[in-house]
Amino acid sequence: MKWATGAVLASAILALPAAAETRITYKSAKAGTSYYQMGVQIAEAMKSGSDGGIIVTVEEGQGSVQNVMEVRARGGDYVFTTPPSLVGLAQAGKAMFDGKGDPAFDEIRALFPIPSLTMHFVMSAASGATDFASLEGKTILLGKGSFGAKEGEKYLGLFGLEGKVTIADAELSNATAALKNGQIDGFVTAGSWPAPNVVEAAASTGVVVLSLNDEQVAQTKRTRLVIPAGTYAGQDTDIVTTSLPVVAYATTKMDDETAYQLTKTFWDSKATMAEGAAWWGGVDASMLSNINGKIHPGAARYYAEAGIALTAEQQ
Template identity: 85%
Template sequence: MFDALKWIAGAAAAGAMIAAPAWAETRVTYKSAKAGTSYYQMGVQISEAMKAGSGGDIIVTVEEGQGSVQNVMEVRARGGDYVFTTPPSLVGLAQGGKAMFEGKGDPAFDEIRALFPIPSLTMHFVMSEASGVKSFADMEGKTILLGKGSFGAREGEKYLGLFGLEGKVNIADAELSNAVAALKNGQIDGFVTAGSWPAPNVVEAAASTGVTVLSLDDDQVAQTKRTRLVIPAGTYAGQDADIVTTSLPVVAYATTKMDDETAYQLTKTFWENKAKMAESAAWWAGVDEGLMSTITGKIHPGAIRYYKEAGIALTEGQM
């Protein structure tokens, strides 16, 4: 009887050892942007980094998103395995039931917690060298492609108004996907785009036709009420000086439904593998501790544990 009990205990222990890897595996859904965009590609890179950095213990499935607002709205029906990206300002609007969230408030929004920042949406005003445009004032009478319906298009239109150019530039009726070709053949003098930097379409335009990416002065940055961002000299072909522009911070979020250990491991693995991601995609080089200040709401307790271990200062509001 004693031997039988020993055999059962040994078998149970062996079974537990065999089963342990399956128990240790954490599966997460990462919802970002539409397939084909730089932000969807970032999601793929994060997925690969999480798998490699955790030795296969963290499996991230990338899910196509239909926009930042929708990503926030889905919090209402998602569980603890849901990670999504959105600007911090939208989380604040959701929690306050304001703007596009008016009449759509939900207690689930109050449970949103930040994990880590990702590359910011960065404004680029891209003018061809042939246009001779070196400043916003020079844009008068020129033909500009803004695109349609995107953050960059709305922001670009806003800036034209702020800087006294409303009605003084010709707005091309075309999709942003045609911008580089239109610039090459002289159909337009410039285009406006918002995305991570280096922006693939700006890289292509700079290498193929030569461009000037306009800088904003301090007064212009203040007028936009956006976050100041500097694109370092040499980012684009022919760019011999820093570009001062504006950005909209973007952050990866979860909710309090996610357990602290998972949030800790996701955050730790992200930061420890960010440099390696930057080797294959330069936009990750723009993510550093300085972006932590753009997180205006609360951070997940599991992520806070990592930041304390790493000696990264947090504000009282983030705790």
């Protein structure tokens, strides 16, 4: 009898830490990408900022569309990243979600923004290119299959450069070396800023990151974003470019308290995360305006406490 009582007591004690933890699965991007690394940083920040109360497991994602699709089979512990535009398409059953609609999509709710996918048109200083008109006759590396490659190709068409630019047949991973040895005049990349490959190119070769004018930004139908002067070596003025906002989402299956704690811990930890990775420095409350759907009630409670106004559509 004493043994049984002891065993029960031991089991109860062992169960206590688990009961005090909130476990979350965070699904972002493929391992090795900057967005996967952001997930790792968020996981570390959540554990530290909550004194171990929130444990986040980072799961490799296969893309933003798949992240949204998994909502159908996931529970209240699922957090994922995707552009707000994809959530809108899923809820409307349009484009890649045509014929794949599901009531679960209507339950998607935003938590907080993360660094946007930011377009960079990076030209070597030696090329002499300072705007899009001067790209004519130049050799540009777009990469293959990525958002940046597709978007870069689109912009060349929009700005009247189709057929006037030589597209290099190489992988984006070779961009800095190719720029340095003169094989290409420039490359296009999309990611959080500061972008590591742009930092490397600016430091080793000397580059000009092109700005878009207001008319060009409007033509792209993307979100305007300003990269502050001094972000890259030799950059003494702001860069006006475009971006695809990215947001961390949950669903209404997540309880309000968990959503509140996740959101509060994220914002409380952001400055510390920025000390370790500069891309967090570009995230601020103004980016909530990029969310054109509903924000989780638990997250909305945090924003109300912080004095951050939400739109009627977000509540």
